[in-house]
Amino acid sequence: MDILGKLTLQSIPYDNPILMFAGAIMIGTAIAVLAGVTYFGKWKYLYTEWLTTVDHKKIGVMYLIIAFIFLLRGFIDALMMRAQQAFASGGSEGYLPPHHFAELFTGHGTMMIFFMGMPFLIGLMNIAVPTQIGARDVAFPYLNAVSLWLTASAGMLVMASLIIGSFSDAGWTGYAPYSGISANPGVGVDYWIWALQISGIGTTITGINFFVTIMRERAPGMKFMRMPLFTWTTLCTNILMVLAFPALTVVLALLTFDRYLGMHFFTSDGGGNQMMFINMFWVWGHPEVYILILPAFGVFSEVAATFSNKRLFGYVSMVGATMVIALLSFTVWVHHFFTMAQDPLRNSIFAIATMVIGVPTGVKIYDWIFTMYRGRVRFNLPMLWLIGFIITFTIGGMTGVMLAIPGIDFKMHNSEFLVAHFHNVLIPGMLFGLFAGYHYWFPKAFGFRLDEKWGRRSFWGWLIGFYVAFMPLYVLGLMGMPRRMVSYADPAWQPFLIVAAFGALIVLFGVVSMAIQLIVSVRNREQLRDITGDPWNGRTLDWATSSPPAHYNFAVIPTVEDIDAFTDMKERGVAYRRPDKYEDIEMPRSTPAALVIGALSFFLGFALIWHIWWLAAVTGVGIIVTVIVRGCNDNTWYTIPAEEVERTENEWFRQLEKAGVV
Amino acid sequence: MSHAAEGASVHTASSPNTMVNFGFWVYLMSDVIIFSMLFTMFVTVQSHYNGGPQGHQIFELRDVFLETMALLFSSITFGLAMLNLHAEKKNGVLLWLAITFLFGATFVGLEVREFLNLVHHGAGPDTSAFLSAFFTLVGTHGTHVTFGLIWIAVMFGQVAVKGISPKVGSRLFRLSLFWHFLDIVWIVVFSTVYLAGVVQ
Numbered sequence: 001m002d003i004l005g006k007l008t009l010q011s012i013p014y015d016n017p018i019l020m021f022a023g024a025i026m027i028g029t030a031i032a033v034l035a036g037v038t039y040f041g042k043w044k045y046l047y048t049e050w051l052t053t054v055d056h057k058k059i060g061v062m063y064l065i066i067a068f069i070f071l072l073r074g075f076i077d078a079l080m081m082r083a084q085q086a087f088a089s090g091g092s093e094g095y096l097p098p099h100h101f102a103e104l105f106t107g108h109g110t111m112m113i114f115f116m117g118m119p120f121l122i123g124l125m126n127i128a129v130p131t132q133i134g135a136r137d138v139a140f141p142y143l144n145a146v147s148l149w150l151t152a153s154a155g156m157l158v159m160a161s162l163i164i165g166s167f168s169d170a171g172w173t174g175y176a177p178y179s180g181i182s183a184n185p186g187v188g189v190d191y192w193i194w195a196l197q198i199s200g201i202g203t204t205i206t207g208i209n210f211f212v213t214i215m216r217e218r219a220p221g222m223k224f225m226r227m228p229l230f231t232w233t234t235l236c237t238n239i240l241m242v243l244a245f246p247a248l249t250v251v252l253a254l255l256t257f258d259r260y261l262g263m264h265f266f267t268s269d270g271g272g273n274q275m276m277f278i279n280m281f282w283v284w285g286h287p288e289v290y291i292l293i294l295p296a297f298g299v300f301s302e303v304a305a306t307f308s309n310k311r312l313f314g315y316v317s318m319v320g321a322t323m324v325i326a327l328l329s330f331t332v333w334v335h336h337f338f339t340m341a342q343d344p345l346r347n348s349i350f351a352i353a354t355m356v357i358g359v360p361t362g363v364k365i366y367d368w369i370f371t372m373y374r375g376r377v378r379f380n381l382p383m384l385w386l387i388g389f390i391i392t393f394t395i396g397g398m399t400g401v402m403l404a405i406p407g408i409d410f411k412m413h414n415s416e417f418l419v420a421h422f423h424n425v426l427i428p429g430m431l432f433g434l435f436a437g438y439h440y441w442f443p444k445a446f447g448f449r450l451d452e453k454w455g456r457r458s459f460w461g462w463l464i465g466f467y468v469a470f471m472p473l474y475v476l477g478l479m480g481m482p483r484r485m486v487s488y489a490d491p492a493w494q495p496f497l498i499v500a501a502f503g504a505l506i507v508l509f510g511v512v513s514m515a516i517q518l519i520v521s522v523r524n525r526e527q528l529r530d531i532t533g534d535p536w537n538g539r540t541l542d543w544a545t546s547s548p549p550a551h552y553n554f555a556v557i558p559t560v561e562d563i564d565a566f567t568d569m570k571e572r573g574v575a576y577r578r579p580d581k582y583e584d585i586e587m588p589r590s591t592p593a594a595l596v597i598g599a600l601s602f603f604l605g606f607a608l609i610w611h612i613w614w615l616a617a618v619t620g621v622g623i624i625v626t627v628i629v630r631g632c633n634d635n636t637w638y639t640i641p642a643e644e645v646e647r648t649e650n651e652w653f654r655q656l657e658k659a660g661v662v
Numbered sequence: 663m664s665h666a667a668e669g670a671s672v673h674t675a676s677s678p679n680t681m682v683n684f685g686f687w688v689y690l691m692s693d694v695i696i697f698s699m700l701f702t703m704f705v706t707v708q709s710h711y712n713g714g715p716q717g718h719q720i721f722e723l724r725d726v727f728l729e730t731m732a733l734l735f736s737s738i739t740f741g742l743a744m745l746n747l748h749a750e751k752k753n754g755v756l757l758w759l760a761i762t763f764l765f766g767a768t769f770v771g772l773e774v775r776e777f778l779n780l781v782h783h784g785a786g787p788d789t790s791a792f793l794s795a796f797f798t799l800v801g802t803h804g805t806h807v808t809f810g811l812i813w814i815a816v817m818f819g820q821v822a823v824k825g826i827s828p829k830v831g832s833r834l835f836r837l838s839l840f841w842h843f844l845d846i847v848w849i850v851v852f853s854t855v856y857l858a859g860v861v862q
Contacts, residue, residue: 139681139685140682140685204692207692208685208688208689208692209685211688212681212684212685212688215684216681216684217681242688242691242692243691243692243695244695245692246692246693246695246696246699247695247699249696250695250696250699250700250703251699253798254703254798257787257794257798258794261787261788262787262788263787263788263791263794263797263798264710264712264788264790264791264794265703265707265791265794265795265798269712270710270712270788270789270790270791270794271707271710271711271712271790271791271792272707272710272791272794273706273707273710273791276703276706276707280699280702280703283699624812628812628816631816631833632816632819632820634824634827634829
């Protein structure tokens with residue numbers, strides 16, 4: 001048996017200059033970061049304050065870093081695809097070989113969903129939810145860190161596939177039997193499987209964690225119907241995570257058994273049933289759409305109320321709509337494969353369920369609009385993203401209702417129309433919401449606001465770029481262009497694809513502006529400083545803390561008497577009230593266990609991908625041992641003495657006094 | 663709820679109401695989804711024999727009966743361990759944990775023997791979709807039991823070294839939830855896979 005399994009020097013794609021260039025940039029960046037940390041002598045700081053932390057605020061920031069790295073990578077993939085299709089017309093083959101193009105659309109979808117969208121929304125949850133409900137941390141801080149490092153190690157596997165072997169070319173959905181071993185014997189699908197499996201387990205743990213946090217850690221007085229909307233949507237999202245992600249775990253495991261042990265779940269021979277792959281995948285996959293989009297809806301609700309200086313319109317209907325969407329999300333999965341020979345009755349049932357789900361979504365849209373109506377609207381960056389979302393998302397929703405009609409879907413499925421549709425819901429619905437949340441909570445996480453000028457440029461780049469890039473795809477779909485084509489014969493398609501590529505360049509302007517915005521904001525952080533912890537005249541408890549909040553968030557756990565708890569406190573004049581006496585606070589200790597589990601998971605995944613069985617055994621046992629050792633530890637909490645709490649609070653109150661708030 | 667206050671005594675620590683125990687319930691619900699997906703898969707392909715053996719040709723009900731008895735008795739003995747925990751009798755907890763472990767190990771041993779027999783007689787998991795689903799469903803349960811055994815061993819060590827503390831009691835409570843949960847899953851496996859397979 002070879003000690004390195006299937007791994008040889010030939011596994012590195014020397015012959016592909018694009019991949020080698022990308023790999024060089026990736027490794028160069030990594031080396032630069034490591035060298036920078038060493039040069040500034042920050043290893044100890046990095047290790048004690050970040051890598052081993054269980055503080056939800058820092059974990060949230062690290063999730064955001066993962067999300068932005070993969071946003072860049074996924075976006076570069078998109079640019080390359082647009083460039084390919086702009087050129088590869090009428091006999092020209094473009095500059096990408098078919099296999100590489102297939103890896104690009106697979107990687108783009110996989111990364112944008114699992115390593116951009118999921119870390120982004122979980123990052124925002126980490127930053128905002130514990131403070132919104134008046135808690136000091138999540139229910140299980142150590143498991144929170146485990147989730148983070150599992151996500152990070154899965155992301156590292158995707159990165160490794162760039163230069164060691166190759167990534168899957170089976171599409172982000174990995175339909176069997178094409179993802180099976182007979183059609184796809186390389187390591188690409190295995191990279192896809194293990195990256196999703198590891199990050200999926202991390203997400204399930206996150207789901208349990210935040211569900212319990214919201215159920216059990218709310219401040220006194222915060223009844224269910226007083227929870228902020230972002231907390232509500234987070235709750236629904238986490239219920240979906242707990243119930244849906246195990247289905248992904250199972251379907252990936254069964255595909256793994258097919259590939260590794262010669263089993264016959266989804267194979268063409270041996271009695272396998274490929275429809276079961278598709279069914280089980282979308283039993284997870286459709287709720288996943290709402291896992292991605294509900295937190296963004298929560299952000300928009302916070303933003304609409306805050307920047308209209310007004311209570312959210314229709315709080316009860318908004319909560320109800322969120323719950324209904326969460327429930328219905330389990331009843332529509334068949335609409336992802338209307339064409340796969342169900343009887344008409346079954347298709348009709350799922351078509352109607354799909355159209356029904358548009359109703360609560362419409363309720364939300366009206367609630368946001370009515371929240372703005374007669375409000376004193378401030379057009380800060382989060383508000384811009386909200387308005388861009390409402391208009392753009394409505395278009396995407398309507399094309400979704402078109403696709404929900406099986407008769408239309410028979411014509412439009414697998415076409416560019418579908419590609420345009422789901423980008424038209426996910427980009428405004430998910431990404432704009434996450435960007436709104438990023439601008440909204442950035443001052444909370446870092447203590448200074450983001451630059452408005454570059455923020456506006458970035459917004460217009462994304463918004464205009466989106467329309468220019470995706471509206472032509474609707475037309476192309478109606479003209480009959482299938483999705484995922486590396487080249488095409490019909491020259492009539494080319495002008496539209498050139499326009500779409502131009503649109504992608506406008507989005508690039510938005511992406512670059514966002515990077516510049518970050519740099520400019522860091523440089524001007526003194527002018528942009530958030531002294532009070534309440535830069536937007538916020539309405540919920542997250543704005544009642546300093547920015548960034550003290551390690552323990554709240555020296556005294558607040559008592560909630562209203563939906564807009566903080567606004568209510570400000571109006572009654574009881575905000576920023578100091579207790580007679582500070583008390584000791586118990587907080588969870590930092591631990592390297594989560595980091596170790598994450599690192600071992602990376603090597604376990606790598607070993608399984610490359611069939612390096614001894615390494616898989618060592619790392620597998622290592623993970624179990626780490627879990628046991630940590631599980632036997634009775635000393636996982638420590639006490640912050642009252643004097644230290646008082647010192648920290650005094651510091652903040654001096655700032656508040658200087659700002660004239662108290 | 664204060665974390666320090668959690669588990670002020672063995673009794674409060676092993677009430678289902680503490681936050682950790684609630685979280686563990688939620689985890690078990692996610693495990694229910696895992697098993698229900700596997701059951702769905704099994705039921706879908708249970709007649710896809712691919713020319714290989716059928717259920718009634720390979721299932722040895724006598725062994726399955728022994729497995730079932732071993733697992734059911736292990737649930738009773740775990741219950742006795744928990745009673746001893748509440749009575750704060752350390753040696754009683756250790757004794758019944760050890761007996762539970764033996765029953766559990768018997769179960770896993772019988773299952774491994776069954777699997778090896780099947781593979782030996784050319785009825786391995788790569789024979790047909792039916793056998794793939796059979797090995798995966800039953801094997802996933804068996805893997806859970808194996809992790810339960812590791813957990814019992816760890817808790818045996820904790821009780822032996824640390825004695826009966828609220829934290830240890832709280833962990834034992836969750837282990838008991840896990841163990842009884844696996845019992846329930848096995849009842850469904852027994853009925854859906856073995857009984858239905860033999861009747862066919």
